[in-house]
Amino acid sequence: MVILKLILFSVLVNFVFTIQGADVTCSGTACTTSGNCPQVPTTPSGLAWQNGASTGKCAINNCPTNTSSGLVGASDLFCLSCQGTTSSSVKAVYSNTQMTGCVAASATCGSSRTKNTWSDSDCLACNGSSLQYAKSDQSGCAATQKSNILLFSSLILLCLLLI
Numbered sequence: 285m286v287i288l289k290l291i292l293f294s295v296l297v298n299f300v301f302t303i304q305g306a307d308v309t310c311s312g313t314a315c316t317t318s319g320n321c322p323q324v325p326t327t328p329s330g331l332a333w334q335n336g337a338s339t340g341k342c343a344i345n346n347c348p349t350n351t352s353s354g355l356v357g358a359s360d361l362f363c364l365s366c367q368g369t370t371s372s373s374v375k376a377v378y379s380n381t382q383m384t385g386c387v388a389a390s391a392t393c394g395s396s397r398t399k400n401t402w403s404d405s406d407c408l409a410c411n412g413s414s415l416q417y418a419k420s421d422q423s424g425c426a427a428t429q430k431s432n433i434l435l436f437s438s439l440i441l442l443c444l445l446l447i
């Protein structure tokens with residue numbers, strides 16, 4: 285009975301006090317002033333920036349239960365506040381290229397990413413299976429696997445055959 289009461293109580297608490305996102309740093313400390321934090325996703329509705337738990341920080345008012353997909357207009361800062369599903373112990377704190385979900389990439393999927401740092405796993409996380417392979421110079425993503433590995437292994441095979 286006590287356990288049941290505790291469960292009911294925590295369910296109730298979750299309903300009444302919605303889960304605020306993690307604190308992030310916006311460009312200004314007036315979190316609700318437009319332009320200081322990036323636009324919130326338009327889907328799901330009801331999202332807003334508010335003051336974070338620490339002074340000067342901002343947080344999303346109420347994180348959707350799962351931000352891995354189904355969003356419209358997600359930004360990196362939104363994903364840092366309401367992270368998606370961790371994958372291979374990489375936290376999902378960046379928005380994918382389509383801005384529809386928070387993904388476990390090693391750095392931003394956006395144009396501010398350091399040049400030539402794309403890996404296969406980041407391409408898959410950021411751009412999905414249609415562009416899941418890093419180009420051989422790591423400058424971006426491609427639909428097919430980088431050919432130098434194939435070339436290399438076929439050369440080895442050729443050598444073995446010739447011996």
Ligand SMILES: *[C@@H]1O[C@H](CO)[C@@H](O)[C@H](O)[C@H]1NC(C)=O
Nearest residue numbers: 349350351352353354368369
């Ligand atoms: C969130 O949704 C994705 C699919 O979109 C799923 O793979 C993942 O397990 C879900 N995470 C949680 C915590 O439910």
Ligand SMILES: *[C@@H]1O[C@H](CO)[C@@H](O)[C@H](O)[C@H]1NC(C)=O
Nearest residue numbers: 381402411415423424425426
């Ligand atoms: C991801 O795909 C989009 C088009 O869907 C493209 O504009 C963008 O450059 C791709 N990103 C990378 C890193 O290749």
